[in-house]
Amino acid sequence: MDFVKTVLVTGGAGFIGSHFVCSLVNRHPDWRIINFDNLDYCSNLRNLESVEENENYTFIRGDICNPRLVNHIFATESIDIVFHFAAQTHVETSFVWPSRYHMVNVEGTRVLLKAAFEAKVEKFIYISTDEVYGESLYKVNETSPRRPNNPYSVSKAAAECLVLSYRERHKFPVIITRSNNVYGPRQYLEKVIPKFVSFLQLNKKCTIQGTSPQSRHFLYVDDAIEAFHTILERGTVGETYNIGTDFEISIIQLARELIKMVRHVPDAELDDWLEFVPDRPVVDLRYPVNCEKLWRLGWKPAVSWAEGIRRTVKWYQENPDFWPDVKPEDQPITFEPDNQ
Template sequence: MDFVKTVLVTGGAGFIGSHFVCSLVNRHPDWRIINFDNLDYCSNLRNLESVEENENYTFIRGDICNPCLLKHMFATENIHIVFHFAAQTHVETSFIWPSRYHMVNVEGTRVLLKAAFEAKVEKFIYISTDEVYGESLYKELDETSPRRPSNPYSVSKAAAECLVLSYRERHKFPVIITRSNNVYGPRQYLEKVIPKFVSFLQLNKKCTIQGTSPQSRHFLYVDDAIEAFHTILERGMVGETYNIGTNFEISIIQLARELIKMCVLQVRHVPDAELDDWLEFVPDRPVVDLRYPVNCEKLWRLGWKPAVSWAEGIRRTVKWYQENPDFWPDVKTEDQPITFEPDTRDQ
């Protein structure tokens, strides 16, 4: 079959990337979708079971830090569009292995950019994060707000953004950057706060709250994030940056209390004191941003807004984890970051 376009999705076996790959495969049967992933600890090919037999889906295992592999892939696969999701993303672990985060998130992006530029792809979409802005207690952050990253993860993402923009400035390379709120939903790896709390509660363990500062986050359901990426693909302007977010914000303590009600007590009205028996306070990370309120009017003008309410999204998410308790069978549910050996392969 001759395909109209070929789309490369890096990190397509991870949480958000796999949801996006599946949507692309189903929405564009006349496009070839290549999932490029190194199958690191938070990736899982089970995420792609629904599309793995489709004619327009291809999986290639590889490392974005491998220039020879990337050059060969772009030379042979006729890639038109790149969505770059692949990254190390766990903030706690970034304090332990900052060099690993720099290698994957910065150097990997540089290697991928070079290969994509030399192949003359028609669009390169870089998936960044609202964490590059740093903390803002009151003011909403728009795409022109300065970047003030405060941890090794967000520093590496901000540095990668600079690389992407340098290709735009120097080479007029057709890039777009997205910065999203916390995305949640089915199949997310257990290091992230919502699946971590749900997994703890399934084992009758307490939800662990880092520190005593009033941290809160904006949570965006994964289906809404995927629709945002499709909107940007179809109507986004080359050279622009787009915030992807929601007005819904919840404190981490209140999030834990809601999950305790849903997973353990299974009632709506419970005194906070009773809920707090299921909370355990643990030492905080070295640097903590209290909140990241982002302004998404630029993306709204393209016709996108979140459609899934928090009540519906968290209901779907908890239900999925309850029905799939063994999806991540080898994960330790201790309250500590996932650690790994440094990658010593030739880059």
């Protein structure tokens, strides 16, 4: 079959990447979708079971930091569009191995950019994070300064600079996205919602880091996927787009809601299921973003928090063995967006 376009998705076996790959495969049967992933600890080919037999889907296992392999893919696959999700995203681990985050998030992006530029792809979409803005009391927009506060967000901001340098120097057709926390089915257990749900299923308490009033904006994965399609179809090359929601919840209140949903305990006993643990070295309290720019393209979140969290908890209850041999208590918690 002759395909109209070929799209390369890096990190397509991860949480968000796999949801996006599945949507592309089903929405564009005349496009060839290549999933390029190294199958790191938080990736899982079970995420792609619904499309693995489709004629327009191809999986390539490999590392974006391997220039020989990356150059070979671009030289042989006639790629038109790149969606770059692949990244190291766990904030706490970034304090332990900052060089690893720099290698994957910065050097890997450089290798991919160079190959994509030389192959003259028509669009390169880089998936970043709201964390590059740093903590803010007020909504930030796409022109707000970047003030990253941890090795993970520093590496994402540095990668953004590489992407923008190709735009400025070479007029390369790039787009950058910065999203709030994304949640939903199939997310790895290190992230706050699946970790809390897993703890509660094991009759364990939810662990709350520190005592500061941390809160996050949570965007359901289906809404994030629709945002990426909107940007692909109607986004302007050279622009940056925030992807987010006005819904915000404190981490303690999030834990209490999940305790009620999973354990069905009365309100008076909710805090008995909380356990306070030491904080991480640097903590940002909140990341509110202004998404009016994306709204003008016709996108807005469609899934309410009540519906999204209901779907998410139901999925984890029905799929307790999706991540075999993974113990949630061994996963350091993070409240940050998952871009994989």
